[in-house]
Amino acid sequence: MIAEADLSALGIHRISIPIPFLEAGGPVNAYAIEDRDGGLLLFDSGLGSPEAQAAMAEGLRRIGRSPRDVRRIVVSHGHIDHYGGAAALLEQAGHPVPVHAHPRDIPKMAEGYPRWIDEVPAYASLFQRLGVPLEVMGEAWRQVREGFTKARRIPRVEPLDMGEPLRMRHVTLEPMHMPGHTPGLVCLYEREHRLFLSDDHLLEHVSPNPLLELGSGGEAWRPLVAYMDSVARLRALEVDTVLPGHATPFGDHRAVIDRLLGFYGKRQMRIREELRRAPLTAWEVTTALFPRAPAAAMFLTVSETIANLEVLEARGEVEREGGGEAIRFLLR
Numbered sequence: 001m002i003a004e005a006d007l008s009a010l011g012i013h014r015i016s017i018p019i020p021f022l023e024a025g026g027p028v029n030a031y032a033i034e035d036r037d038g039g040l041l042l043f044d045s046g047l048g049s050p051e052a053q054a055a056m057a058e059g060l061r062r063i064g065r066s067p068r069d070v071r072r073i074v075v076s077h078g079h080i081d082h083y084g085g086a087a088a089l090l091e092q093a094g095h096p097v098p099v100h101a102h103p104r105d106i107p108k109m110a111e112g113y114p115r116w117i118d119e120v121p122a123y124a125s126l127f128q129r130l131g132v133p134l135e136v137m138g139e140a141w142r143q144v145r146e147g148f149t150k151a152r153r154i155p156r157v158e159p160l161d162m163g164e165p166l167r168m169r170h171v172t173l174e175p176m177h178m179p180g181h182t183p184g185l186v187c188l189y190e191r192e193h194r195l196f197l198s199d200d201h202l203l204e205h206v207s208p209n210p211l212l213e214l215g216s217g218g219e220a221w222r223p224l225v226a227y228m229d230s231v232a233r234l235r236a237l238e239v240d241t242v243l244p245g246h247a248t249p250f251g252d253h254r255a256v257i258d259r260l261l262g263f264y265g266k267r268q269m270r271i272r273e274e275l276r277r278a279p280l281t282a283w284e285v286t287t288a289l290f291p292r293a294p295a296a297a298m299f300l301t302v303s304e305t306i307a308n309l310e311v312l313e314a315r316g317e318v319e320r321e322g323g324g325e326a327i328r329f330l331l332r
């Protein structure tokens, strides 16, 4: 595993930025990477809160830089702790700074697209069919409204050219599309020194929370099914050091992945046990798996349940019945 000083020598500087949500697995990381033109490429931008902006400024100052040195920003995925600081940085830079991301996550971070908040009726009808009681939905909805309406979007985000390596001053970074945690999540691979900038695709101590999401084009988005495929691709790569989106760098990515797969395997076994009793709605399975979870966490817990049910479905172990009304899942 590479030492942080050697990482700096490669022109990669990790800037740790505080975030208020504990479940993310620690402070979020932005990576300031020395570009060939003497400026900086930022991989992720942290949150936009005053504390986060101060941490970003301090992180840049520590490497003798300022927001004026930022020449381009690549956002790993459309979650606010990764893109939320970009809008402020664009203003502080004092010159145009292109922002790039995978096309499938651009609607979540750029201005001019519907917000999560606008899609609440569509989500509400989906949750209803999954069996979630109305009062639970109301509580979860209040939580979402508080957390998400403050997000400051980025005026303009261009699609990242996935086939074009990012040639930096000391390293070459290959963008890799790793759908799962979100549909458009991008990681960067540095083959020569076997570094992998994983953002939220692989964290050492936290599972990647495959979140339920309505496909924008009506396509069936199955986050955990996609994640299993993406994480297998990461497992096959030669990696010595993972530079994650939260907390500190770690090695032995295969052991971390195997632990995670074991965790999902156990969860799927528990779901099969529940379904052995009777066909159940996703909500009934959720309350059996997470009996003590608060109503406000409904979005996370139902996402986790449905994602695992979809994996079992994809394997032909489970099927669903009931099209229009409540959906029930049963063992095949």
Ligand SMILES: [Zn+2]
Pocket (backbone or CB within 6 Å): 077, 079, 181, 200
């Ligand atoms: Zn995320």
Ligand SMILES: [Zn+2]
Pocket (backbone or CB within 6 Å): 024, 028, 079, 081, 082, 200, 245, 246
């Ligand atoms: Zn994150």
